[in-house]
Amino acid sequence: MTAIFQHALTRILRSGLILVLAIAFVTPASACSVCFSAKEETLAAFHFTTAFLTVLPFLMIGSAVLLLRRRMKMLANRPPS
Amino acid sequence: MKEVSPDPTGPDALPGDRSARPSLLPTAVTGMLIFLTAEVMFFAALISAYLIVSSGSSDWPPPDQPRLPALSTAFNTLALLLSGGMIFHANLTYARSSGSSRRTTRLLLTAILLGSFFVLFQGFEWVRLIKFGLTMKSSTYGSFFYLIIGTHALHAVAALVVLVLVYRNLKRKTLAPENFWAAQVFWYFVVGIWPILYILVYLN
Numbered sequence: 001m002t003a004i005f006q007h008a009l010t011r012i013l014r015s016g017l018i019l020v021l022a023i024a025f026v027t028p029a030s031a032c033s034v035c036f037s038a039k040e041e042t043l044a045a046f047h048f049t050t051a052f053l054t055v056l057p058f059l060m061i062g063s064a065v066l067l068l069r070r071r072m073k074m075l076a077n078r079p080p081s
Numbered sequence: 082m083k084e085v086s087p088d089p090t091g092p093d094a095l096p097g098d099r100s101a102r103p104s105l106l107p108t109a110v111t112g113m114l115i116f117l118t119a120e121v122m123f124f125a126a127l128i129s130a131y132l133i134v135s136s137g138s139s140d141w142p143p144p145d146q147p148r149l150p151a152l153s154t155a156f157n158t159l160a161l162l163l164s165g166g167m168i169f170h171a172n173l174t175y176a177r178s179s180g181s182s183r184r185t186t187r188l189l190l191t192a193i194l195l196g197s198f199f200v201l202f203q204g205f206e207w208v209r210l211i212k213f214g215l216t217m218k219s220s221t222y223g224s225f226f227y228l229i230i231g232t233h234a235l236h237a238v239a240a241l242v243v244l245v246l247v248y249r250n251l252k253r254k255t256l257a258p259e260n261f262w263a264a265q266v267f268w269y270f271v272v273g274i275w276p277i278l279y280i281l282v283y284l285n
Contacts, residue, residue, distance in 0.1 A: 039136070041136040042137040045136035045137075048132070049132055049133060052125065053125055056122065057122065060118050067106075068106070075105070
């Protein structure tokens with residue numbers, strides 16, 4: 001039990017040391033094409049298209065839900081044949 | 082032998098027995114809507130890529146590339162929109178006459194002819210553009226043009242094939258209403274997405 005605990009502790013300390021070294025001795029690459037594009041127009045296009053592609057599926061699913069609700073009401077109000 | 086109750090919620094109903102319960106949407110229409118949802122996202126991705134690439138260029142369209150025939154394509158757009166209107170009216174007459182109207186057949190045929198004119202005219206314009214030097218390899222502008230407009234043309238051709246099959250079944254009086262509805266949804270998608278592509282690609 002002590003050996004297993006010591007082994008786990010060694011692994012945690014080693015991972016922690018690697019993490020500290022990774023944070024302390026690296027610099028950001030600033031390579032994200034959305035955040036660091038040279039032109040304002042391209043940045044604006046990225047932001048717009050990201051928002052557009054995010055909202056579109058919700059719009060379509062919402063429309064489908066509305067359509068199904070209307071059909072449900074229509075079928076519920078239809079007199080029994 | 083005990084008779085099975087038609088009520089799916091009754092004590093004798095078989096599991097999965099939906100015969101007494103009307104479905105909210107016919108299966109054909111549900112399948113078509115799922116397919117078109119995926120296609121809408123596909124076109125949205127193409128449009129997004131086009132917007133980003135065009136915004137990153139200092140000159141768009143590139144000065145050494147031929148200009149797109151916006152005016153003649155506007156006329157073609159009207160033909161496509163008119164075909165959408167024809168399909169809408171065909172649906173109205175179909176519903177009123179319970180599927181046995183010559184007017185429905187004529188309206189559907191007119192819509193098919195207008196749609197075919199649209200596709201053929203687009204093809205004619207493409208041949209002229211290729212002769213003038215706008216190809217998929219000539220520039221990014223050319224690649225995007227043929228990719229986006231070509232994808233729409235593929236959908237238009239597929240929708241026309243579906244409409245022709247619907248027309249054939251209508252003439253034989255074997256058309257199921259849900260199949261007509263599904264075909265309409267497909268054609269409305271082709272007609273509805275075209276003005277967006279026209280404004281973005283031809284008028285940009």
